[in-house]
Amino acid sequence: MNRDAIISCQGLQKRYSYKLALNGLTLEIPRGKIVGLLGPNGSGKTTFIKLVSGLLTPTAGELLVGGHRPGVESKRIVSYLPERTYLNDWMRVEGILEMFSDFYPDFNEAKARDMLARLGINLKDKLKTMSKGTKEKVQLILVMSREAELYLLDEPIGGVDPAARDYILDTIISNYSENATVLISTHLISDIEKVLDEVVFIKNGQMVLQSSVDDIRASWGISVDQLFREEFRC
């Protein structure tokens, strides 16, 4: 397995009692890229991200994150935005900032404060009182303010309006640290494909395709979004 890749896995399997969510996934994700993890609902995207973040353990197969098995070492370099929030919604923004500073040595609090200020977010506000779009933005700011080697973003643009999507994508491209990789899972491909270097298509827990966005456009003459619709036509 390639230890230079930020994520490397071979025959990765995850079984939930009766259901095989990942079925022998083998792939490598290089450093310094923005990569889209694309697949229909139930294809194994979130399971894969949870395995990489160390929240789940594999049933079988090998997985290395930054050259380490998921654990303390890998968690230090991974900044993870889950699909659903894990922050308590009674918390105020300033309390969350304090928590992140305590928790993560690589958290750039000044940067986070600056981005929050530019959005006009009051540090005394509680998450509970924010709209869904604002809550997403706050969480993204927290995650992108870490100087991590790998950002895992699980559906960062799901359920927010197009203007908020633009803000989120802009925040991602302007803030990931140099040589870091951003892995974004989504099925809203047309919104996101311009910011991706590469895409990985997964289906039924296996990889179907890994390619650069421009290679797909050059060889098929269609966008990644169109290719996805053809590949996964119901």
Next chain:
Amino acid sequence: MWKIESDRPIYLQLVETLQQQILTGVYPPGGKLPSVRDLAAEAAVNPNTMQKALGELERLGLVYAQRTAGRFITDDRERLEQMKEQLAAEQVQIFLKKMSEMGLSRQDVIALLERAEKEME
């Protein structure tokens, strides 16, 4: 300004847009280009893709990199003129091909152009 079509590689479209911006003086000769990150954010594209497009512009001699100061537009006006002519010639080729597909003769096309010019005046 940064319209990206879905059927062609993104970096080629970035090269074309930047070429256009340079030749129309949005970025004047000898002027400094914004950083890769800023240009990528402006176009809402991947920074590596923007980097590749800028590399292509360097290869074409429209842009040069200075180690620490960033990227600048060439002040070689001859090269810029040459590039402008080349792009214009490409557009004319495309136009003439379409006209001949529509069955128009060279005379028809010239007549149409003259009429269009009068109407614009």
